[in-house]
Amino acid sequence: MSANASDRERLAELAFEAALGTPSPEEAGELERLRAVLGPAAESGIDRAVAATLDAFGDGRDEALPAALRERVLRDADAYLAAARRAGPPGVMPVAAGVAARPRTAPRRRRRPGVAGFASWGGWAAACASLAFAVYVLLAQPPAAPGIAGVSPPVAPRPGPSLPAITSSGTASSRVAESASTDVPGVEAGAPANATVAGAAAPEESWREFVAARPYLIRRRFEPGPDAAGRRVSGEVIWDGVTQRGYMRFAGLRPNDRLLEQYQLWIFDAERDERYPVDGGVFDVDATGEVVIPIRAKLGVGRPVLFAVTVERRGGVVVSARERIAALARVT
Amino acid sequence: MQECIERYGAKVWSLTRRLGVPEHEREDVAQEIFMDLWRSSGRYDPRCGPEGAFVIVVARRRAIDWLRSRGARAHLEHPLDEEQAARLAAPDAGADAGSDGARAAAALAELPPAQQHVIALAVVQGLSHGEIATRLRMPLGTVKTYVRRGLLRVRERLTGPAVTGREARS
Numbered sequence: 001m002s003a004n005a006s007d008r009e010r011l012a013e014l015a016f017e018a019a020l021g022t023p024s025p026e027e028a029g030e031l032e033r034l035r036a037v038l039g040p041a042a043e044s045g046i047d048r049a050v051a052a053t054l055d056a057f058g059d060g061r062d063e064a065l066p067a068a069l070r071e072r073v074l075r076d077a078d079a080y081l082a083a084a085r086r087a088g089p090p091g092v093m094p095v096a097a098g099v100a101a102r103p104r105t106a107p108r109r110r111r112r113p114g115v116a117g118f119a120s121w122g123g124w125a126a127a128c129a130s131l132a133f134a135v136y137v138l139l140a141q142p143p144a145a146p147g148i149a150g151v152s153p154p155v156a157p158r159p160g161p162s163l164p165a166i167t168s169s170g171t172a173s174s175r176v177a178e179s180a181s182t183d184v185p186g187v188e189a190g191a192p193a194n195a196t197v198a199g200a201a202a203p204e205e206s207w208r209e210f211v212a213a214r215p216y217l218i219r220r221r222f223e224p225g226p227d228a229a230g231r232r233v234s235g236e237v238i239w240d241g242v243t244q245r246g247y248m249r250f251a252g253l254r255p256n257d258r259l260l261e262q263y264q265l266w267i268f269d270a271e272r273d274e275r276y277p278v279d280g281g282v283f284d285v286d287a288t289g290e291v292v293i294p295i296r297a298k299l300g301v302g303r304p305v306l307f308a309v310t311v312e313r314r315g316g317v318v319v320s321a322r323e324r325i326a327a328l329a330r331v332t
Numbered sequence: 333m334q335e336c337i338e339r340y341g342a343k344v345w346s347l348t349r350r351l352g353v354p355e356h357e358r359e360d361v362a363q364e365i366f367m368d369l370w371r372s373s374g375r376y377d378p379r380c381g382p383e384g385a386f387v388i389v390v391a392r393r394r395a396i397d398w399l400r401s402r403g404a405r406a407h408l409e410h411p412l413d414e415e416q417a418a419r420l421a422a423p424d425a426g427a428d429a430g431s432d433g434a435r436a437a438a439a440l441a442e443l444p445p446a447q448q449h450v451i452a453l454a455v456v457q458g459l460s461h462g463e464i465a466t467r468l469r470m471p472l473g474t475v476k477t478y479v480r481r482g483l484l485r486v487r488e489r490l491t492g493p494a495v496t497g498r499e500a501r502s
Contacts, residue, residue, distance in 0.1 A: 049487035051388035055433025065341035
Protein backbone atom coordinates (compact mmCIF):
# COMPACT_ATOMS: atom_id res chain seq x y z
CA MET A 1 0.00 0.00 0.00
CA SER A 2 1.42 3.33 -0.95
CA ALA A 3 1.82 6.03 1.62
CA ASN A 4 -0.81 8.04 -0.16
CA ALA A 5 -3.36 5.25 0.01
CA SER A 6 -2.51 4.74 3.63
CA ASP A 7 -3.03 8.41 4.29
CA ARG A 8 -6.37 8.34 2.53
CA GLU A 9 -7.49 5.39 4.59
CA ARG A 10 -6.39 7.08 7.76
CA LEU A 11 -8.15 10.28 6.72
CA ALA A 12 -11.36 8.35 6.18
CA GLU A 13 -11.07 6.76 9.59
CA LEU A 14 -10.51 10.08 11.28
CA ALA A 15 -13.24 11.77 9.28
CA PHE A 16 -15.68 9.15 10.52
CA GLU A 17 -14.56 9.90 14.05
CA ALA A 18 -15.17 13.57 13.42
CA ALA A 19 -18.58 12.96 11.87
CA LEU A 20 -19.55 10.95 14.94
CA GLY A 21 -18.15 13.62 17.20
CA THR A 22 -15.66 11.36 18.90
CA PRO A 23 -12.15 12.37 17.81
CA SER A 24 -9.59 13.07 20.48
CA PRO A 25 -7.72 16.37 20.19
CA GLU A 26 -4.74 14.49 18.84
CA GLU A 27 -6.86 12.76 16.21
CA ALA A 28 -8.44 16.07 15.30
CA GLY A 29 -5.02 17.54 14.74
CA GLU A 30 -3.98 14.59 12.62
CA LEU A 31 -7.17 14.89 10.62
CA GLU A 32 -6.47 18.54 9.96
CA ARG A 33 -2.99 17.78 8.68
CA LEU A 34 -4.25 15.05 6.37
CA ARG A 35 -7.01 17.30 5.06
CA ALA A 36 -4.47 19.91 4.17
CA VAL A 37 -2.51 17.35 2.18
CA LEU A 38 -5.25 15.30 0.57
CA GLY A 39 -8.01 17.84 0.07
CA PRO A 40 -11.73 17.61 0.70
CA ALA A 41 -12.44 15.04 -1.99
CA ALA A 42 -10.73 12.42 0.14
CA GLU A 43 -13.56 12.79 2.63
CA SER A 44 -16.23 12.23 0.06
CA GLY A 45 -19.06 10.08 1.32
CA ILE A 46 -18.27 10.20 5.02
CA ASP A 47 -21.32 12.18 6.11
CA ARG A 48 -23.43 10.29 3.63
CA ALA A 49 -22.42 6.98 5.15
CA VAL A 50 -23.22 8.16 8.68
CA ALA A 51 -26.57 9.57 7.61
CA ALA A 52 -27.41 6.41 5.69
CA THR A 53 -26.48 4.27 8.68
CA LEU A 54 -28.85 6.29 10.83
CA ASP A 55 -31.51 5.71 8.22
CA ALA A 56 -30.75 2.01 8.09
CA PHE A 57 -31.42 1.61 11.78
CA GLY A 58 -34.42 3.91 11.67
CA ASP A 59 -38.04 3.07 11.29
CA GLY A 60 -38.40 5.08 8.13
CA ARG A 61 -41.11 7.28 9.62
CA ASP A 62 -40.65 10.98 9.14
CA GLU A 63 -42.95 13.24 11.11
CA ALA A 64 -43.82 16.66 9.83
CA LEU A 65 -42.33 19.55 11.73
CA PRO A 66 -45.03 20.90 14.06
CA ALA A 67 -46.46 24.14 12.72
CA ALA A 68 -45.68 26.15 15.86
CA LEU A 69 -42.10 24.95 15.87
CA ARG A 70 -41.76 25.70 12.20
CA GLU A 71 -42.86 29.26 12.89
CA ARG A 72 -40.35 29.60 15.71
CA VAL A 73 -37.54 28.31 13.55
CA LEU A 74 -38.51 30.67 10.77
CA ARG A 75 -38.59 33.61 13.17
CA ASP A 76 -35.18 32.65 14.44
CA ALA A 77 -33.92 32.41 10.90
CA ASP A 78 -35.27 35.87 10.07
CA ALA A 79 -33.66 37.35 13.16
CA TYR A 80 -30.45 35.63 12.26
CA LEU A 81 -30.45 36.98 8.75
CA ALA A 82 -31.31 40.47 9.94
CA ALA A 83 -28.41 40.42 12.36
CA ALA A 84 -26.11 39.17 9.64
CA ARG A 85 -27.22 41.93 7.30
CA ARG A 86 -26.69 44.56 9.97
CA ALA A 87 -23.19 43.28 10.32
CA GLY A 88 -22.44 44.26 6.76
CA PRO A 89 -20.75 42.07 4.22
CA PRO A 90 -20.90 38.64 5.72
CA GLY A 91 -17.74 37.51 4.05
CA VAL A 92 -19.23 34.11 3.55
CA MET A 93 -20.67 32.29 0.64
CA PRO A 94 -23.98 30.57 0.28
CA VAL A 95 -23.10 26.97 0.02
CA ALA A 96 -26.14 25.28 -1.39
CA ALA A 97 -29.77 25.93 -1.93
CA GLY A 98 -31.01 24.50 1.30
CA VAL A 99 -28.42 25.81 3.66
CA ALA A 100 -27.75 29.03 1.88
CA ALA A 101 -27.71 32.43 3.48
CA ARG A 102 -25.89 31.08 6.46
CA PRO A 103 -26.37 33.32 9.42
CA ARG A 104 -23.89 32.57 12.12
CA THR A 105 -25.71 33.14 15.32
CA ALA A 106 -29.20 33.87 16.47
CA PRO A 107 -31.27 34.56 19.49
CA ARG A 108 -32.59 31.49 21.10
CA ARG A 109 -35.86 30.79 22.73
CA ARG A 110 -34.09 29.50 25.74
CA ARG A 111 -30.44 29.46 26.50
CA ARG A 112 -29.15 26.24 27.81
CA PRO A 113 -26.62 26.40 30.57
CA GLY A 114 -23.88 24.90 28.49
CA VAL A 115 -21.99 21.69 28.26
CA ALA A 116 -20.64 20.82 31.63
CA GLY A 117 -18.91 24.13 31.78
CA PHE A 118 -21.31 26.90 32.42
CA ALA A 119 -22.28 25.82 35.88
CA SER A 120 -18.66 25.64 36.81
CA TRP A 121 -18.03 28.97 35.15
CA GLY A 122 -20.72 30.55 37.25
CA GLY A 123 -19.54 28.98 40.44
CA TRP A 124 -15.99 29.79 39.58
CA ALA A 125 -16.84 33.41 38.89
CA ALA A 126 -18.72 33.82 42.11
CA ALA A 127 -16.02 32.21 44.16
CA CYS A 128 -13.15 34.27 42.84
CA ALA A 129 -12.80 37.96 43.31
CA SER A 130 -9.81 38.40 41.06
CA LEU A 131 -10.22 37.79 37.38
CA ALA A 132 -6.63 36.86 36.84
CA PHE A 133 -6.52 34.59 39.81
CA ALA A 134 -9.83 33.02 38.99
CA VAL A 135 -8.96 32.30 35.41
CA TYR A 136 -5.58 31.04 36.43
CA VAL A 137 -7.25 28.57 38.72
CA LEU A 138 -9.42 27.36 35.91
CA LEU A 139 -6.79 27.30 33.23
CA ALA A 140 -4.26 25.68 35.48
CA GLN A 141 -6.32 22.52 35.40
CA PRO A 142 -4.58 20.25 32.94
CA PRO A 143 -6.99 19.46 30.18
CA ALA A 144 -8.16 15.91 29.93
CA ALA A 145 -7.54 14.45 26.56
CA PRO A 146 -9.68 12.07 24.67
CA GLY A 147 -13.30 11.88 25.57
CA ILE A 148 -15.63 14.42 24.14
CA ALA A 149 -18.01 14.45 27.05
CA GLY A 150 -15.63 13.71 29.78
CA VAL A 151 -16.29 10.00 29.85
CA SER A 152 -12.65 9.11 29.67
CA PRO A 153 -10.33 9.48 32.61
CA PRO A 154 -8.11 12.54 32.52
CA VAL A 155 -4.65 12.05 31.15
CA ALA A 156 -1.68 14.28 31.00
CA PRO A 157 -1.84 16.76 28.15
CA ARG A 158 0.34 16.01 25.22
CA PRO A 159 1.82 18.50 22.86
CA GLY A 160 -0.06 18.74 19.66
CA PRO A 161 0.97 19.00 16.09
CA SER A 162 2.64 22.06 14.82
CA LEU A 163 -0.36 23.25 12.90
CA PRO A 164 -2.58 25.82 14.50
CA ALA A 165 -5.72 24.35 12.98
CA ILE A 166 -6.93 21.79 15.40
CA THR A 167 -10.42 20.73 14.82
CA SER A 168 -12.42 18.80 12.38
CA SER A 169 -14.00 21.90 11.02
CA GLY A 170 -10.96 24.06 11.24
CA THR A 171 -10.18 24.13 7.59
CA ALA A 172 -13.58 25.28 6.53
CA SER A 173 -13.79 27.83 9.26
CA SER A 174 -10.44 29.16 8.31
CA ARG A 175 -11.53 29.33 4.74
CA VAL A 176 -14.51 31.37 5.73
CA ALA A 177 -12.42 33.62 7.88
CA GLU A 178 -9.96 34.15 5.13
CA SER A 179 -12.66 35.01 2.69
CA ALA A 180 -14.01 37.65 4.96
CA SER A 181 -13.17 41.22 4.38
CA THR A 182 -12.22 43.19 7.38
CA ASP A 183 -13.57 46.50 8.43
CA VAL A 184 -10.77 47.30 10.75
CA PRO A 185 -8.07 49.47 9.28
CA GLY A 186 -4.67 48.06 9.62
CA VAL A 187 -5.87 44.51 9.60
CA GLU A 188 -5.02 42.68 6.47
CA ALA A 189 -7.98 40.91 4.96
CA GLY A 190 -7.35 37.32 4.09
CA ALA A 191 -4.24 37.14 6.14
CA PRO A 192 -3.17 33.69 7.16
CA ALA A 193 -4.29 32.35 10.48
CA ASN A 194 -1.04 33.13 12.13
CA ALA A 195 -0.76 36.58 10.67
CA THR A 196 0.76 39.26 12.74
CA VAL A 197 -0.56 42.74 12.40
CA ALA A 198 2.10 44.30 14.45
CA GLY A 199 1.95 48.02 14.61
CA ALA A 200 -1.28 48.15 12.66
CA ALA A 201 -3.06 50.37 15.08
CA ALA A 202 -6.63 51.01 14.08
CA PRO A 203 -7.52 54.66 14.25
CA GLU A 204 -9.86 55.18 17.09
CA GLU A 205 -12.49 56.68 14.85
CA SER A 206 -12.60 53.66 12.55
CA TRP A 207 -12.52 51.34 15.46
CA ARG A 208 -15.51 53.14 16.92
CA GLU A 209 -17.30 52.91 13.59
CA PHE A 210 -16.72 49.19 13.47
CA VAL A 211 -18.11 48.83 16.92
CA ALA A 212 -20.98 51.26 16.39
CA ALA A 213 -22.17 49.28 13.38
CA ARG A 214 -22.43 46.22 15.52
CA PRO A 215 -24.33 46.99 18.69
CA TYR A 216 -24.38 43.35 19.60
CA LEU A 217 -20.59 43.08 19.64
CA ILE A 218 -18.93 41.56 22.63
CA ARG A 219 -16.25 43.94 23.76
CA ARG A 220 -14.09 43.29 26.77
CA ARG A 221 -10.82 44.55 28.14
CA PHE A 222 -7.80 42.34 28.49
CA GLU A 223 -6.12 42.05 31.84
CA PRO A 224 -2.68 40.66 32.55
CA GLY A 225 -2.35 36.96 33.09
CA PRO A 226 0.15 35.35 35.43
CA ASP A 227 2.89 35.04 32.81
CA ALA A 228 5.53 37.74 32.63
CA ALA A 229 4.91 38.18 28.90
CA GLY A 230 1.63 39.84 29.72
CA ARG A 231 2.62 41.70 32.83
CA ARG A 232 2.19 45.09 31.18
CA VAL A 233 -0.54 44.19 28.76
CA SER A 234 -3.60 46.26 28.17
CA GLY A 235 -6.08 46.11 25.35
CA GLU A 236 -9.40 44.71 24.40
CA VAL A 237 -11.14 42.10 22.35
CA ILE A 238 -14.15 42.59 20.15
CA TRP A 239 -16.13 39.63 18.93
CA ASP A 240 -18.95 39.53 16.44
CA GLY A 241 -20.93 36.39 17.03
CA VAL A 242 -22.93 36.88 13.85
CA THR A 243 -20.01 36.75 11.49
CA GLN A 244 -17.79 34.81 13.88
CA ARG A 245 -15.11 37.42 13.47
CA GLY A 246 -13.27 39.48 15.94
CA TYR A 247 -10.11 41.35 16.72
CA MET A 248 -7.78 41.83 19.58
CA ARG A 249 -5.87 44.97 20.27
CA PHE A 250 -2.95 44.91 22.59
CA ALA A 251 -0.40 47.25 24.02
CA GLY A 252 2.41 46.10 26.21
CA LEU A 253 2.39 42.46 25.22
CA ARG A 254 6.03 41.38 25.21
CA PRO A 255 7.43 40.65 21.74
CA ASN A 256 7.81 36.92 21.30
CA ASP A 257 10.82 35.01 20.07
CA ARG A 258 9.44 33.93 16.71
CA LEU A 259 11.78 31.00 16.41
CA LEU A 260 10.62 29.45 19.61
CA GLU A 261 7.17 30.55 20.59
CA GLN A 262 3.98 32.26 19.59
CA TYR A 263 0.96 33.64 21.29
CA GLN A 264 -2.21 31.62 20.92
CA LEU A 265 -5.76 32.69 21.59
CA TRP A 266 -8.27 30.36 23.22
CA ILE A 267 -11.99 31.11 23.28
CA PHE A 268 -13.90 29.41 26.04
CA ASP A 269 -17.43 28.75 24.92
CA ALA A 270 -20.20 28.07 27.41
CA GLU A 271 -21.71 25.73 24.88
CA ARG A 272 -18.65 23.55 24.72
CA ASP A 273 -16.77 21.41 27.14
CA GLU A 274 -14.53 23.83 29.01
CA ARG A 275 -11.59 21.48 28.67
CA TYR A 276 -11.59 22.14 24.95
CA PRO A 277 -11.67 25.85 24.26
CA VAL A 278 -11.83 26.93 20.64
CA ASP A 279 -8.47 27.68 19.09
CA GLY A 280 -8.48 31.32 18.04
CA GLY A 281 -5.21 31.18 16.12
CA VAL A 282 -1.60 31.98 16.80
CA PHE A 283 0.08 35.30 16.35
CA ASP A 284 3.31 37.16 16.87
CA VAL A 285 4.00 40.43 18.54
CA ASP A 286 7.09 42.09 17.21
CA ALA A 287 6.66 45.58 18.47
CA THR A 288 5.91 47.04 21.80
CA GLY A 289 3.39 49.39 20.31
CA GLU A 290 -0.22 48.61 19.79
CA VAL A 291 -1.01 45.61 17.65
CA VAL A 292 -4.28 44.50 16.13
CA ILE A 293 -4.78 40.79 15.66
CA PRO A 294 -7.66 39.22 13.73
CA ILE A 295 -9.22 36.28 15.48
CA ARG A 296 -9.32 33.06 13.46
CA ALA A 297 -11.64 30.79 15.38
CA LYS A 298 -11.29 27.23 14.15
CA LEU A 299 -14.77 26.30 15.28
CA GLY A 300 -18.05 28.10 15.64
CA VAL A 301 -18.31 29.92 18.93
CA GLY A 302 -21.75 29.94 20.49
CA ARG A 303 -21.40 31.86 23.71
CA PRO A 304 -17.91 33.03 24.56
CA VAL A 305 -17.20 33.41 28.23
CA LEU A 306 -13.48 33.98 28.23
CA PHE A 307 -10.74 34.96 25.81
CA ALA A 308 -7.35 33.76 26.99
CA VAL A 309 -3.97 34.32 25.37
CA THR A 310 -1.26 31.82 26.15
CA VAL A 311 2.35 31.50 25.11
CA GLU A 312 2.94 28.29 23.21
CA ARG A 313 5.61 26.74 21.10
CA ARG A 314 5.86 28.04 17.56
CA GLY A 315 2.89 26.95 15.47
CA GLY A 316 0.62 26.58 18.42
CA VAL A 317 -0.66 23.49 20.14
CA VAL A 318 -3.75 21.35 20.03
CA VAL A 319 -4.22 21.32 23.77
CA SER A 320 -2.62 23.98 25.85
CA ALA A 321 -0.87 22.99 29.04
CA ARG A 322 -2.13 26.37 30.29
CA GLU A 323 1.18 27.04 31.94
CA ARG A 324 1.84 30.45 30.40
CA ILE A 325 -1.21 32.66 30.42
CA ALA A 326 -0.41 36.13 29.19
CA ALA A 327 -3.74 37.92 28.95
CA LEU A 328 -7.37 37.35 29.80
CA ALA A 329 -10.67 38.93 28.93
CA ARG A 330 -13.67 37.53 30.69
CA VAL A 331 -17.10 37.99 29.16
CA THR A 332 -19.30 36.73 31.96
CA MET B 333 -33.34 29.12 4.97
CA GLN B 334 -37.04 28.55 4.52
CA GLU B 335 -36.18 26.04 1.84
CA CYS B 336 -33.85 24.31 4.24
CA ILE B 337 -36.59 24.11 6.83
CA GLU B 338 -39.07 22.77 4.31
CA ARG B 339 -36.65 20.27 2.92
CA TYR B 340 -35.15 18.94 6.10
CA GLY B 341 -37.59 19.89 8.83
CA ALA B 342 -39.25 16.49 8.99
CA LYS B 343 -35.92 14.69 8.95
CA VAL B 344 -34.53 16.77 11.77
CA TRP B 345 -37.72 16.56 13.79
CA SER B 346 -37.89 12.80 13.41
CA LEU B 347 -34.25 12.44 14.29
CA THR B 348 -34.84 13.98 17.71
CA ARG B 349 -37.32 11.20 18.43
CA ARG B 350 -35.10 8.46 17.12
CA LEU B 351 -32.17 9.63 19.18
CA GLY B 352 -34.25 9.55 22.34
CA VAL B 353 -34.77 13.23 23.10
CA PRO B 354 -37.57 13.44 25.67
CA GLU B 355 -40.84 14.37 24.07
CA HIS B 356 -41.28 17.59 26.03
CA GLU B 357 -37.80 18.75 25.01
CA ARG B 358 -37.90 17.86 21.35
CA GLU B 359 -39.04 21.25 20.14
CA ASP B 360 -36.25 23.08 21.95
CA VAL B 361 -33.67 20.64 20.68
CA ALA B 362 -34.94 20.89 17.11
CA GLN B 363 -34.79 24.67 17.36
CA GLU B 364 -31.22 24.51 18.57
CA ILE B 365 -30.35 22.14 15.77
CA PHE B 366 -31.52 24.60 13.17
CA MET B 367 -29.53 27.35 14.85
CA ASP B 368 -26.52 25.12 14.70
CA LEU B 369 -27.19 24.44 11.05
CA TRP B 370 -27.16 28.15 10.25
CA ARG B 371 -23.91 28.50 12.12
CA SER B 372 -22.37 25.41 10.59
CA SER B 373 -23.44 25.93 7.03
CA GLY B 374 -20.10 27.43 6.07
CA ARG B 375 -18.46 24.13 6.81
CA TYR B 376 -20.47 22.37 4.17
CA ASP B 377 -18.41 21.37 1.18
CA PRO B 378 -20.33 19.83 -1.72
CA ARG B 379 -17.22 17.87 -2.65
CA CYS B 380 -17.60 15.90 0.56
CA GLY B 381 -21.13 14.75 0.03
CA PRO B 382 -24.77 15.68 -0.36
CA GLU B 383 -26.26 18.51 1.59
CA GLY B 384 -28.89 16.30 3.23
CA ALA B 385 -26.21 14.10 4.76
CA PHE B 386 -24.43 17.13 6.13
CA VAL B 387 -27.65 18.31 7.72
CA ILE B 388 -28.30 14.95 9.33
CA VAL B 389 -24.77 14.67 10.68
CA VAL B 390 -24.90 18.14 12.20
CA ALA B 391 -28.35 17.47 13.63
CA ARG B 392 -27.32 14.15 15.10
CA ARG B 393 -24.27 15.61 16.77
CA ARG B 394 -26.18 18.53 18.18
CA ALA B 395 -28.92 16.32 19.58
CA ILE B 396 -26.42 13.97 21.17
CA ASP B 397 -24.48 16.90 22.63
CA TRP B 398 -27.71 18.17 24.06
CA LEU B 399 -28.56 14.83 25.62
CA ARG B 400 -25.13 14.57 27.13
CA SER B 401 -25.19 18.09 28.49
CA ARG B 402 -28.43 17.35 30.26
CA GLY B 403 -27.19 14.09 31.63
CA ALA B 404 -30.00 12.57 29.66
CA ARG B 405 -28.60 9.13 29.34
CA ALA B 406 -31.70 7.10 29.73
CA HIS B 407 -31.71 6.36 26.06
CA LEU B 408 -28.18 5.15 26.30
CA GLU B 409 -29.10 2.45 28.74
CA HIS B 410 -31.29 0.59 26.33
CA PRO B 411 -29.74 -2.34 24.55
CA LEU B 412 -29.77 -2.35 20.81
CA ASP B 413 -33.34 -2.11 19.74
CA GLU B 414 -34.32 -5.54 18.46
CA GLU B 415 -36.52 -3.89 15.92
CA GLN B 416 -33.54 -2.01 14.58
CA ALA B 417 -31.58 -5.21 14.17
CA ALA B 418 -34.52 -6.90 12.55
CA ARG B 419 -34.90 -4.01 10.18
CA LEU B 420 -31.42 -4.59 8.84
CA ALA B 421 -32.29 -8.17 8.10
CA ALA B 422 -35.62 -7.33 6.54
CA PRO B 423 -35.88 -3.76 5.42
CA ASP B 424 -39.26 -2.22 4.93
CA ALA B 425 -40.77 -3.72 1.82
CA GLY B 426 -42.09 -0.31 0.92
CA ALA B 427 -38.71 1.36 1.19
CA ASP B 428 -36.87 2.41 -1.90
CA ALA B 429 -34.30 -0.36 -2.31
CA GLY B 430 -31.97 2.06 -4.01
CA SER B 431 -32.11 4.63 -1.26
CA ASP B 432 -29.06 5.33 0.83
CA GLY B 433 -30.78 3.90 3.88
CA ALA B 434 -31.62 0.65 2.15
CA ARG B 435 -28.16 0.30 0.68
CA ALA B 436 -26.62 0.96 4.06
CA ALA B 437 -28.92 -1.62 5.61
CA ALA B 438 -27.78 -4.13 3.04
CA ALA B 439 -24.14 -3.43 3.84
CA LEU B 440 -24.72 -3.59 7.59
CA ALA B 441 -26.72 -6.80 7.34
CA GLU B 442 -23.63 -8.53 6.04
CA LEU B 443 -21.73 -7.76 9.21
CA PRO B 444 -21.67 -9.98 12.29
CA PRO B 445 -24.38 -9.10 14.83
CA ALA B 446 -21.79 -7.95 17.35
CA GLN B 447 -20.43 -5.45 14.87
CA GLN B 448 -23.93 -4.27 13.98
CA HIS B 449 -24.54 -3.75 17.66
CA VAL B 450 -21.40 -1.69 18.11
CA ILE B 451 -22.21 0.47 15.10
CA ALA B 452 -25.73 1.10 16.33
CA LEU B 453 -24.43 2.14 19.73
CA ALA B 454 -21.95 4.52 18.13
CA VAL B 455 -24.10 6.01 15.40
CA VAL B 456 -27.65 5.81 16.66
CA GLN B 457 -27.15 6.07 20.37
CA GLY B 458 -24.13 8.31 20.28
CA LEU B 459 -21.93 6.40 22.69
CA SER B 460 -18.24 7.10 22.58
CA HIS B 461 -15.91 4.25 21.80
CA GLY B 462 -14.88 4.15 25.42
CA GLU B 463 -18.45 3.87 26.60
CA ILE B 464 -19.12 1.07 24.17
CA ALA B 465 -16.01 -0.79 25.23
CA THR B 466 -16.99 -0.50 28.86
CA ARG B 467 -20.54 -1.53 28.29
CA LEU B 468 -19.76 -4.50 26.09
CA ARG B 469 -16.52 -5.38 27.90
CA MET B 470 -14.81 -5.27 24.57
CA PRO B 471 -11.29 -3.99 23.86
CA LEU B 472 -11.31 -0.36 22.81
CA GLY B 473 -9.35 -1.16 19.68
CA THR B 474 -11.95 -3.69 18.64
CA VAL B 475 -14.71 -1.17 19.08
CA LYS B 476 -12.88 1.37 16.95
CA THR B 477 -12.16 -1.18 14.28
CA TYR B 478 -15.77 -2.37 14.19
CA VAL B 479 -17.09 1.14 13.80
CA ARG B 480 -14.59 2.31 11.25
CA ARG B 481 -14.67 -0.78 9.08
CA GLY B 482 -18.43 -0.95 9.23
CA LEU B 483 -18.87 2.62 8.15
CA LEU B 484 -16.25 2.26 5.47
CA ARG B 485 -18.20 -0.68 4.13
CA VAL B 486 -21.34 1.42 4.08
CA ARG B 487 -19.51 4.13 2.23
CA GLU B 488 -18.22 1.69 -0.33
CA ARG B 489 -21.73 0.40 -0.86
CA LEU B 490 -23.08 3.89 -1.33
CA THR B 491 -20.41 5.01 -3.71
CA GLY B 492 -20.26 1.79 -5.63
CA PRO B 493 -22.72 0.42 -8.14
CA ALA B 494 -26.30 0.42 -6.90
CA VAL B 495 -27.17 -2.94 -5.41
CA THR B 496 -30.41 -3.46 -3.57
CA GLY B 497 -30.37 -4.88 -0.09
CA ARG B 498 -32.03 -8.09 -1.07
CA GLU B 499 -29.68 -8.58 -3.97
CA ALA B 500 -26.72 -8.01 -1.73
CA ARG B 501 -27.83 -10.66 0.70
CA SER B 502 -28.83 -13.21 -1.88
